[in-house]
Amino acid sequence: MNEMVTLREEQSEKVLQTVINEKTPAIMSYSSRGKWHVAKVVIVDLTDGNLKIDSLHSNKKQYPINIQVDQPVGISFKHNYGKFVFDTIVKNLEPSFGQSTECNSGGTIVLACPETIKVVERRSYYRVEVPESLKVKVLLWHRSAKYDSISDTNSRQEQNCEYCQGKLMDISAGGAQIFAPLKNEKSESEPNDSTITNVEDLNFKKGQFIGLRFTPMPYETPITLSAQIRNVLPTEDGKGLSIGLQIVGLEASPEGHQVLSRLIGVVGKYYKLNQNGAKQTKDEKVANLV
Numbered sequence: 001m002n003e004m005v006t007l008r009e010e011q012s013e014k015v016l017q018t019v020i021n022e023k024t025p026a027i028m029s030y031s032s033r034g035k036w037h038v039a040k041v042v043i044v045d046l047t048d049g050n051l052k053i054d055s056l057h058s059n060k061k062q063y064p065i066n067i068q069v070d071q072p073v074g075i076s077f078k079h080n081y082g083k084f085v086f087d088t089i090v091k092n093l094e095p096s097f098g099q100s101t102e103c104n105s106g107g108t109i110v111l112a113c114p115e116t117i118k119v120v121e122r123r124s125y126y127r128v129e130v131p132e133s134l135k136v137k138v139l140l141w142h143r144s145a146k147y148d149s150i151s152d153t154n155s156r157q158e159q160n161c162e163y164c165q166g167k168l169m170d171i172s173a174g175g176a177q178i179f180a181p182l183k184n185e186k187s188e189s190e191p192n193d194s195t196i197t198n199v200e201d202l203n204f205k206k207g208q209f210i211g212l213r214f215t216p217m218p219y220e221t222p223i224t225l226s227a228q229i230r231n232v233l234p235t236e237d238g239k240g241l242s243i244g245l246q247i248v249g250l251e252a253s254p255e256g257h258q259v260l261s262r263l264i265g266v267v268g269k270y271y272k273l274n275q276n277g278a279k280q281t282k283d284e285k286v287a288n289l290v
Helices: 010-022 254-289
Strands: 004-006 025-032 036-048 049-053 070-080 082-094 108-112 118-121 137-143 164-171 175-181 209-215 223-234 238-249
Touching: 004 254, 010 036, 010 070, 010 238, 036 209, 036 223, 036 238, 049 082, 070 223, 082 254, 118 254, 137 175, 164 254, 175 223, 223 254
Parallel strands: none
Antiparallel strands: 004 118, 025 036, 025 070, 036 049, 049 108, 070 082, 082 108, 082 118, 137 164, 137 209, 164 175, 175 238, 209 223, 223 238
C-alpha cells in the first residue's frame, strides 16, 4: 500500500508514450537562484533517449522557466492509479517558432530520458489527520539560498535564521496543514533560543517558499522539507493561523525520493493509528451499552 514502486524500462517507455499521446499535464520542479520553483509543463516527444517538454502558461502573470543546461529537475504527473515521479537533467534548450534560445524564453526543454520512473498510489496524496495521541511540533522558516538542498538535514540553527513553531494538523505525500499560534509560549523543556519568533513577525504569504522540519513519531529522526505556501488563513478562534503547504522539490533528486518514501510511510502510519483509534472508540461505546 504505502510504498514507491520502480517501473521496469519497458513499462516506463509505455507510460511516457501514453502521457505524450494524451497530452497529460505534468509539474516540473527545479531550483533557480537558490529557491525552489514549480512549473506546469507537457511532455511532447520521446526520441533517441531524449524527452522534450513545453511549458503550459495558464496566464500571463506566470514567471518564465529560468533553467540551465545540465541542471537537475524533477517531473511528476498523474496517470491512472498513481502519481509518477522521476529526476533527470536538462540536456538542451530549444526555441519555439520565432523565439530566441534564451533559457527563460518559454521554448522547448530537452531532458535526458530518466533511468527510472517511480510510481506512488494516489491514496498517499490524500490528506491524513495527525492522530490525537500525537503532538507533532513543526519549525517553519523562510528558505535560505545557502541551505536550499532538499537533502540538507542540518538544523535550523545552522541556517542562522528566525523561525516559528507550529503544530502539524494533517499531511500527505504532497502537502500539509500547519497551525501556528500568533504568540509562541515556550515550555520549560525547550531551549532559550533567541531565533524563535511569532508567526506574524515572519509575515508568511501565499506563494512564498519556506522550510519546515518535524519529527513524525517520537522515536524517529526529523524530516526537513521545502514547501510553497498555498494559503494563510486565521483560525476561527482568532488565536493563530492555518497555513496550507504544497511540498516541493522531492522529485528532483534521489535524496528527495528517499524523503518522499518516508512521507508515504508517515501517511500510512497516521492512517492506521487513526483507524485503530476509531475502532477502539467504537468498541468502548458498545461496551458501555452492554
